[in-house]
Amino acid sequence: MEHFSLSDWLTAAAYTLLAAVGGLLGHAMREHDKGNKLNWLRAMTEAVSSGFVGFLVMLLCLAMGLDPLWTGPIVGLFGWLGANVTIRMLERIVYEKLGVKLRANTDKRVAAAKAHEEDRP
Numbered sequence: 001m002e003h004f005s006l007s008d009w010l011t012a013a014a015y016t017l018l019a020a021v022g023g024l025l026g027h028a029m030r031e032h033d034k035g036n037k038l039n040w041l042r043a044m045t046e047a048v049s050s051g052f053v054g055f056l057v058m059l060l061c062l063a064m065g066l067d068p069l070w071t072g073p074i075v076g077l078f079g080w081l082g083a084n085v086t087i088r089m090l091e092r093i094v095y096e097k098l099g100v101k102l103r104a105n106t107d108k109r110v111a112a113a114k115a116h117e118e119d120r121p
Helices: 006-034 040-063 068-081 083-098 106-119
Strands: none
Touching: 006 040, 006 068, 040 068, 040 083, 068 083
């Protein structure tokens, strides 16, 4: 990003917006599927946080040299998944890149948390 042009910043803004819209739609669909009324404050929070992680995913895609035709769907998908899911995935990538060891029981804790979420109505 040291030499980002105006065009690069506009592209980054477009990817961020794509992730934000994906986050908003994904949240709305999940709430609808649960039979819940949409809370607009929560929905906007989901959109903004998904835009943030979408920007981070875009930066990772740039760092990996991915084609923009791949970056768009990846950013949109991570936006749709939502910030909570995406940030957990990004944490693992960053930890691995930095050589930070997660606690030995992390996989067990993650599996237990997923099982607990699946048990919820």
